Amino acid sequence: MDLFVSKYFNKIDKKGRISLPSSFRNVLPKANKNEIILYKSIKSPSIEGCGVGRLKEIAKRINNLDFFSEDYDDFSTSIFSEIVTTNVDKEGRFLIPEELKLYAGIKTEAAFFGQGHFFQIWEPKQGLKNTEDSRRRLLKEKKSLRMMLTQQK
Amino acid sequence: MDLFVSKYFNKIDKKGRISLPSSFRNVLPKANKNEIILYKSIKSPSIEGCGVGRLKEIAKRINNLDFFSEDYDDFSTSIFSEIVTTNVDKEGRFLIPEELKLYAGIKTEAAFFGQGHFFQIWEPKQGLKNTEDSRRRLLKEKKSLRMMLTQQK
DNA sequence: TGGGATTATATGGGCGTCAATGGGTATATG
DNA sequence: CATATACCCATTGACGCCCATATAATCCCA
Numbered sequence: 001m002d003l004f005v006s007k008y009f010n011k012i013d014k015k016g017r018i019s020l021p022s023s024f025r026n027v028l029p030k031a032n033k034n035e036i037i038l039y040k041s042i043k044s045p046s047i048e049g050c051g052v053g054r055l056k057e058i059a060k061r062i063n064n065l066d067f068f069s070e071d072y073d074d075f076s077t078s079i080f081s082e083i084v085t086t087n088v089d090k091e092g093r094f095l096i097p098e099e100l101k102l103y104a105g106i107k108t109e110a111a112f113f114g115q116g117h118f119f120q121i122w123e124p125k126q127g128l129k130n131t132e133d134s135r136r137r138l139l140k141e142k143k144s145l146r147m148m149l150t151q152q153k
Numbered sequence: 154m155d156l157f158v159s160k161y162f163n164k165i166d167k168k169g170r171i172s173l174p175s176s177f178r179n180v181l182p183k184a185n186k187n188e189i190i191l192y193k194s195i196k197s198p199s200i201e202g203c204g205v206g207r208l209k210e211i212a213k214r215i216n217n218l219d220f221f222s223e224d225y226d227d228f229s230t231s232i233f234s235e236i237v238t239t240n241v242d243k244e245g246r247f248l249i250p251e252e253l254k255l256y257a258g259i260k261t262e263a264a265f266f267g268q269g270h271f272f273q274i275w276e277p278k279q280g281l282k283n284t285e286d287s288r289r290r291l292l293k294e295k296k297s298l299r300m301m302l303t304q305q306k
Numbered sequence: 307t308g309g310g311a312t313t314a315t316a317t318g319g320g321c322g323t324c325a326a327t328g329g330g331t332a333t334a335t336g
Numbered sequence: 337c338a339t340a341t342a343c344c345c346a347t348t349g350a351c352g353c354c355c356a357t358a359t360a361a362t363c364c365c366a
Contacts, residue, residue, distance in 0.1 A: 001188065003209070005233050005234070005237070006234065010327090013329090015328090015341085017341095019325075019327075021325090022325055022326085090342090090343070090344085091326080092325075092326085093327090116216070116229055131230055131231070131234060134227040134230040135230075137223075138231050148211060148215065163316070164316080164317070168318090170318095174316095175314075175315060240351090240352075242352065243353070243354080244353095245315080246316090248351080
């Protein structure tokens with residue numbers, strides 16, 4: 001599987017290390033297996049992460065915004081300048097920068113949520129609440145969620 | 154046959170393993186024969202499953218949404234983080250995550266119901282009851298049932 | 307076509323490997 | 337030299353892989 005899926009709850013040890021879920025590690029290209037990028041989510045108090053290869057895709061999406069709009073600068077600045085790269089050690093652990101932990105309210109434990117081509121890291125309780133809220137919003141429009149899941153190509 | 158059809162009742166062993174019905178295994182593409190995805194059904198207390206190929210289609214659809222919209226996150230969260238991938242061992246068995254078992258009320262036995270392009274896993278009694286209810290609902294509208302059964306493509 | 311033989315499927319269990327976690331020590335970096 | 341971080345090793349529990357068995361389905365040949 002080459003997508004980030006499912007959710008995991010891991011602990012941060014005394015040294016600040018936390019395990020990237022094994023299935024997430026397998027999504028990273030073998031070439032850059034030991035490096036990920038992290039940045040503050042624009043839409044929620046969570047951290048988003050992915051392999052370094054995804055940077056190109058992010059750039060493309062931002063480029064698709066109207067260059068002269070306010071959004072362009074805002075997104076461009078908010079995302080690129082906030083990106084940090086982190087190394088994953090031999091055991092599959094990495095360090096979450098203090099600033100990002102603060103942004104997400106993470107202390108001793110964190111929840112990883114697969115999002116397909118990237119993942120989110122949340123303070124566990126907030127993350128679970130966010131999942132519920134998302135689902136509640138979508139269930140209001142049952143048809144569209146069902147379509148996503150069952151539509152045949 | 155490349156569709157999930159018929160129903161089967163299998164047991165969960167001490168280790169939590171359960172056999173994926175043989176005919177279901179044969180539906181999975183040879184390339185990804187040993188991996189399936191599972192997720193909570195939207196409209197019933199059951200688990201739905203299918204091969205990983207289907208997940209990639211879903212990913213494509215979500216990817217086509219406006220990346221900076223609220224909907225994107227809602228779909229992405231509700232689908233990717235709720236989906237789990239599970240490995241099918243050489244004997245054709247897999248593990249149902251605890252959370253999904255709870256959702257479906259499954260303890261020591263489970264019922265598999267073919268649904269064409271995917272399948273459902275139910276607590277046996279509830280599953281049977283659901284089948285009856287479905288049929289009863291359909292018979293109330295004989296017209297549409299007759300149409301569906303007799304209509305030629 | 308009958309009936310024994312072969313194969314497949316569902317299920318049980320032993321055991322090695324891996325993932326998550328903890329901690330000591332070397333190395334780097336300012 | 338002090339703090340941070342990478343590397344190495346250890347522990348525990350979960351999971352994957354292998355082998356075994358019983359029942360059911362299929363086959364094959366007289």
